[in-house]
Amino acid sequence: MRLHYAPGTIAGAVAIALHEAKIPFELVLVDFSALAQRSPEFLRINPKGRVPALETPQGILTETGAILDYIAAICPEAGLVPDSAYEAAQMRGVMGYLNGTFHVAHAHKHRGHRWAKTKSTMDELTAMVPETMTACTAYLEAELPLAPFAMGAAQTLADPYLYAATAWLPGDGVDLSAFPKLSTFRQFYGNRPAVQAAIQQGILG
Numbered sequence: 001m002r003l004h005y006a007p008g009t010i011a012g013a014v015a016i017a018l019h020e021a022k023i024p025f026e027l028v029l030v031d032f033s034a035l036a037q038r039s040p041e042f043l044r045i046n047p048k049g050r051v052p053a054l055e056t057p058q059g060i061l062t063e064t065g066a067i068l069d070y071i072a073a074i075c076p077e078a079g080l081v082p083d084s085a086y087e088a089a090q091m092r093g094v095m096g097y098l099n100g101t102f103h104v105a106h107a108h109k110h111r112g113h114r115w116a117k118t119k120s121t122m123d124e125l126t127a128m129v130p131e132t133m134t135a136c137t138a139y140l141e142a143e144l145p146l147a148p149f150a151m152g153a154a155q156t157l158a159d160p161y162l163y164a165a166t167a168w169l170p171g172d173g174v175d176l177s178a179f180p181k182l183s184t185f186r187q188f189y190g191n192r193p194a195v196q197a198a199i200q201q202g203i204l205g
């Protein structure tokens with residue numbers, strides 16, 4: 001497997017899950033500072049111009065949630081998806097929130113050009129980020145069990161996703177100390193060997 005990534009991005013969630021599943025993988029750096037995500041070479045890997053992208057023996061996968069589900073499916077012994085259909089759907093609900101709401105709110109900081117043409121509108125989108133990300137964080141703090149894992153007693157795919165995404169919070173102007181459950185989760189989960197391995201590889205920012 002080959003993971004196309006940039007440091008500090010949501011690709012970190014995939015790296016953690018690959019380590020948890022003990023699946024060997026190579027890293028391919030996509031250099032955002034050189035806009036490599038928009039190069040013809042990378043657009044052949046992912047026409048959306050985003051990371052993560054995972055090269056598998058069958059082809060290339062994109063979208064963090066889909067890639068995480070694939071890792072869990074090819075490595076069921078890692079136990080990353082709850083057996084209960086209801087609990088699995090709850091987990092995917094959290095992953096859907098991280099993808100569709102949390103990540104999009106975060107993207108307003110540097111990617112305002114996706115939604116706005118004028119600098120003043122982009123500046124306004126950026127200025128909203130501390131407020132919108134604090135609201136997203138408050139929702140997660142209130143709704144997630146985090147005891148000690150995101151969904152409760154056992155690790156699931158929501159954990160690497162949540163860990164990689166909440167790493168953005170200080171840079172987004174969110175005071176994490178106001179969210180004790182999430183702060184404890186970050187300390188606890190950050191000590192796992194899989195997370196430490198991804199940190200050592202420079203994948204998590």
Ligand SMILES: N[C@@H](CCC(=O)N[C@@H](CS)C(=O)NCC(=O)O)C(=O)O
Pocket residue numbers: 008009010011037049050051052062063064065099103111
């Ligand atoms: N829904 C996608 C979003 C991926 C995404 O937006 N990744 C960001 C990094 S966190 C990216 O590659 N941004 C590059 C850009 O917008 O140019 C997923 O979860 O995989």
